[in-house]
Amino acid sequence: MQYRQLGKSSIQVSRIGFGCMSLKPGQPDLQHLIDLAIGNGINFFDTADLYNKGLNEEMIGATLKQKRKELYIATKVGNQWRPDGSGWDWNPSKAYIIQSVEGSLKRLQTDYIDLYQLHGGTIGDPIDETIEAFETLQKQGKIRYYGISSIRPNVIREYIKRSNIVSVMMQYSLLDRRPEEECLQLLEKNNIGVLARGTIASGLLINKPATDYLDHPAETVSAAARELESISLRERTAVQSAIGFVFSHTSITAAITGIRTTDQLLEIIKTIDSPTLSLKTYQDLIKKIPPNFYKDHR
Numbered sequence: 001m002q003y004r005q006l007g008k009s010s011i012q013v014s015r016i017g018f019g020c021m022s023l024k025p026g027q028p029d030l031q032h033l034i035d036l037a038i039g040n041g042i043n044f045f046d047t048a049d050l051y052n053k054g055l056n057e058e059m060i061g062a063t064l065k066q067k068r069k070e071l072y073i074a075t076k077v078g079n080q081w082r083p084d085g086s087g088w089d090w091n092p093s094k095a096y097i098i099q100s101v102e103g104s105l106k107r108l109q110t111d112y113i114d115l116y117q118l119h120g121g122t123i124g125d126p127i128d129e130t131i132e133a134f135e136t137l138q139k140q141g142k143i144r145y146y147g148i149s150s151i152r153p154n155v156i157r158e159y160i161k162r163s164n165i166v167s168v169m170m171q172y173s174l175l176d177r178r179p180e181e182e183c184l185q186l187l188e189k190n191n192i193g194v195l196a197r198g199t200i201a202s203g204l205l206i207n208k209p210a211t212d213y214l215d216h217p218a219e220t221v222s223a224a225a226r227e228l229e230s231i232s233l234r235e236r237t238a239v240q241s242a243i244g245f246v247f248s249h250t251s252i253t254a255a256i257t258g259i260r261t262t263d264q265l266l267e268i269i270k271t272i273d274s275p276t277l278s279l280k281t282y283q284d285l286i287k288k289i290p291p292n293f294y295k296d297h298r
């Protein structure tokens with residue numbers, strides 16, 4: 001495994017982070033899967049209070065408990081379930097964040113969260129108030145660092161200016177290159193870590209039947225998957241090429257990959273030892289798949 005400093009924090013995270021959203025409630029092999037990930041050097045786990053209404057945090061808390069001190073847990077806040085459970089509403093208020101951390105700490109069976117992330121964000125939010133909530137929790141020792149999970153350039157710019165975020169989680173892959181337009185360079189310049197998610201487009205870049213994705217028609221999605229397959233040959237698998245593509249950008253601290261099975265885990269981990277994409281391979285790839293750009297939230 002390789003490790004990288006997460007922005008200005010003192011945390012060294014594994015370049016492959018474990019995205020916990022894919023885990024299934026009651027999954028019988030969970031402890032084995034998590035232990036295998038830790039045994040292979042993964043030290044960073046990403047969950048959210050939203051996933052399965054808190055059950056995902058509970059699953060992670062129970063399985064990471066024994067090795068808690070050696071690991072880094074990231075979770076998220078900002079989406080409030082309606083009392084009738086019919087869905088959730090966006091709530092970035094200070095009161096809600098301060099109150100929500102208690103539930104996450106309890107479900108995670110810990111007394112501190114390494115990285116507490118705002119689970120979204122809009123330009124219309126009371127941003128200073130939201131930041132105040134994270135600063136307060138940091139002073140109280142309930143969180144070590146905070147970040148945002150946002151793909152909106154206008155929101156990211158405000159947090160860079162006004163807050164002490166150490167990271168931004170962004171969707172980034174061969175099929176979603178919007179972060180390249182502005183955000184990746186800006187974050188790198190400000191020494192803020194980038195946690196790339198959706199690096200295999202939830203499987204569309206590998207083996208899932210092609211569908212439209214963002215502004216790409218299904219034909220482009222199939223073409224991207226075919227290209228990844230063709231550049232892989234015996235050197236890598238398509239999964240490793242897809243994650244390798246993301247690692248080609250120097251700003252990326254870690255890929256937060258959605259893992260559900262041991263086979264998926266082992267294939268993803270081997271990305272670290274597989275040959276990096278050569279400059280020529282990378283350039284050929286981006287010539288063949290058109291980049292996409294932000295239309296909103298610029």
Ligand SMILES: NC(=O)c1ccc[n+]([C@@H]2O[C@H](COP(=O)([O-])OP(=O)(O)OC[C@H]3O[C@@H](n4cnc5c(N)ncnc54)[C@H](OP(=O)(O)O)[C@@H]3O)[C@@H](O)[C@H]2O)c1
Nearest residue numbers: 019020021022046149197198199200201202203257258264
């Ligand atoms: N807004 C946010 O903050 C936000 C949003 C989305 C995700 N996330 C975080 O980012 C993580 C990753 O996101 P993601 O799940 O959308 O994206 P992803 O990593 O692109 O896709 C993960 C999915 O790809 C499939 N997969 C994994 N390994 C594979 C392999 N070796 N071969 C073939 N298929 C494989 C699995 O699908 P199957 O389970 O169907 O096999 C898995 O669920 C999440 O777990 C979560 O922690 C955050």
